[in-house]
Amino acid sequence: MTEFRRTASLGGGALLLDLVLIQPSHPGGLTAAGLTLMPLELPVLLGGALALGRRARGYAAGVAVLLVVLVALKLADLAAHTAFGRGFDPVTDLNVVDAAFRLLSASIGVAGTSVLAALTLGLLALLGAGLFLGLRAWGRAGARIGGRGRSAAAGIAAAFAVLCGAEIRSALNGWQGWNPPADAFTARYGAEKLRNGLRSGAALAAFKAEAATDAWQHRPGALSALKGRDVSVVFVESYGRAAIDTPAYAPRHLATLAEGAVALEAAGLGIRSGWLTSPVQGGRSWLAHATLASGLGISDQRRYGAMLASDRLTLYDIAGRSGYHTRAVAPAIVLPWPEGPGFGFSEVLAASDLGYAGRPFDWVTMPDQYTLATADRLAPDGPVMSEIALISSHAPWTPVASLVPWDSVGDGRVFDAMATAGPSPSEVWSDHDRVRDHYARALDYSVRTVLSWAALPRATQPLLVVLGDHQPAAFVAQGAGMDVPVHLIAPPDVLALFDDWGWTDGPVPAPVLAPWPMHAFRDRFLDATSPAGTP
Numbered sequence: 001m002t003e004f005r006r007t008a009s010l011g012g013g014a015l016l017l018d019l020v021l022i023q024p025s026h027p028g029g030l031t032a033a034g035l036t037l038m039p040l041e042l043p044v045l046l047g048g049a050l051a052l053g054r055r056a057r058g059y060a061a062g063v064a065v066l067l068v069v070l071v072a073l074k075l076a077d078l079a080a081h082t083a084f085g086r087g088f089d090p091v092t093d094l095n096v097v098d099a100a101f102r103l104l105s106a107s108i109g110v111a112g113t114s115v116l117a118a119l120t121l122g123l124l125a126l127l128g129a130g131l132f133l134g135l136r137a138w139g140r141a142g143a144r145i146g147g148r149g150r151s152a153a154a155g156i157a158a159a160f161a162v163l164c165g166a167e168i169r170s171a172l173n174g175w176q177g178w179n180p181p182a183d184a185f186t187a188r189y190g191a192e193k194l195r196n197g198l199r200s201g202a203a204l205a206a207f208k209a210e211a212a213t214d215a216w217q218h219r220p221g222a223l224s225a226l227k228g229r230d231v232s233v234v235f236v237e238s239y240g241r242a243a244i245d246t247p248a249y250a251p252r253h254l255a256t257l258a259e260g261a262v263a264l265e266a267a268g269l270g271i272r273s274g275w276l277t278s279p280v281q282g283g284r285s286w287l288a289h290a291t292l293a294s295g296l297g298i299s300d301q302r303r304y305g306a307m308l309a310s311d312r313l314t315l316y317d318i319a320g321r322s323g324y325h326t327r328a329v330a331p332a333i334v335l336p337w338p339e340g341p342g343f344g345f346s347e348v349l350a351a352s353d354l355g356y357a358g359r360p361f362d363w364v365t366m367p368d369q370y371t372l373a374t375a376d377r378l379a380p381d382g383p384v385m386s387e388i389a390l391i392s393s394h395a396p397w398t399p400v401a402s403l404v405p406w407d408s409v410g411d412g413r414v415f416d417a418m419a420t421a422g423p424s425p426s427e428v429w430s431d432h433d434r435v436r437d438h439y440a441r442a443l444d445y446s447v448r449t450v451l452s453w454a455a456l457p458r459a460t461q462p463l464l465v466v467l468g469d470h471q472p473a474a475f476v477a478q479g480a481g482m483d484v485p486v487h488l489i490a491p492p493d494v495l496a497l498f499d500d501w502g503w504t505d506g507p508v509p510a511p512v513l514a515p516w517p518m519h520a521f522r523d524r525f526l527d528a529t530s531p532a533g534t535p
Helices: 002-022 032-036 041-084 094-173 185-212 250-266 285-294 301-309 315-321 368-377 413-419 432-454 492-501 518-528
Strands: 231-236 270-277 325-330 347-350 384-390 463-468 483-490
Touching (some): 002 041, 041 185, 185 301, 231 432, 250 270, 270 492, 270 518, 285 315, 285 384, 285 518, 315 325, 315 518, 325 368, 368 384, 384 432, 483 492, 492 518
Antiparallel strands (some): 463 483
């Protein structure tokens, strides 16, 4: 029985270690074929335990802790790739963990989310214990095979370590043609994470230097060509190129855009459209907001923090210097937001400031129509530049609101029946096709609402910049890239300021129109709205 237990401990420890080493970090790796991979690290780690014999206890503990950390990082990468179309950066994406906790809490409750988090941590702890016991069993086996056996084990471990090192170097240096007999994925993954962490410090220093050089730091005359006309930058959540280019979404959205353009023309307004390339996908909208505002590419939390801490002038800073009242209308903000002044906002209207008395739409605190109506109602006198971040087209995309007459919006209770209608998030998200359908419906509501709002009669029509913050999650976007539509809506004489941009006249950007990086918008917008010849 004792011999059976020893054999089972050795086999179980090796199997558990093998599964950990071949664990993928990308959804594309979740295949049956992945189970047949031979990890080069396996003989290294098992051979090391054999070679150490009874001294393997500390070795086993260290390896177990390291592997549990790597398992957690791979799980985070799997989640980030699914949601954002990119990997997880443990240095810059810690805030995403908090945001994910709050979003999940809105769907399954704080208690359910807490239980899920505790269960995950418990399973990681059990995994660490299993790895430790398995490697210790191999160390005890090494003690029984004698000195020659341990020397042989050390030689085998060293030989495979050389193979692992070669594959790591090929990955880090970009070598081509390296095809080892197996794969050292986890070792390579850990080395790449470490390298990327070291690069982060250099990137941060570079960003600060970049932010310190700004042509608009002392340039006069910004926005003076607008003659005090209000400006609203309206971000439509998850409004990506997929809405226009993907066959599953295009018919619905193209019809809505065409209908909206007719209403705008009847109101004496024109619309021009282009493409911007967002720095993010599937989430982290604040990085797109920061990119547009600062005129610098901001694709991670580190650069975001550096932007806020730097002297870089945002679009809203510059507008404030030019006599505009600057404000953020942000119905998604339900906690203190100390970053507001760093963006250049003199006023932040968070969810609690907007006076919504209706029911929330699951995670969405209030429908977009209420947000836009309230942005008008709370607008101060004098020129105003607003950033309005709409959220009705934010996941989980259920329930879906619908338009009501604008004079019926009131305090928002008119939307209560809509907020309790339709399937639950868990029902929608159990089927990818259903998720895509609800995304299309929620986004169509948001776009339709914005266009209807833009066409409302006003004494002086503002200049509206309407754009998406990012594409939806990769499985929803279905490979449509990182571009988002952007529209300028204003009277024709105001749109004439942007004639040299070459954007499409109408609500649908030409497919062949070259996209701008989103960070290029700030300077081009300021150039277009400032007097010609201003230094």
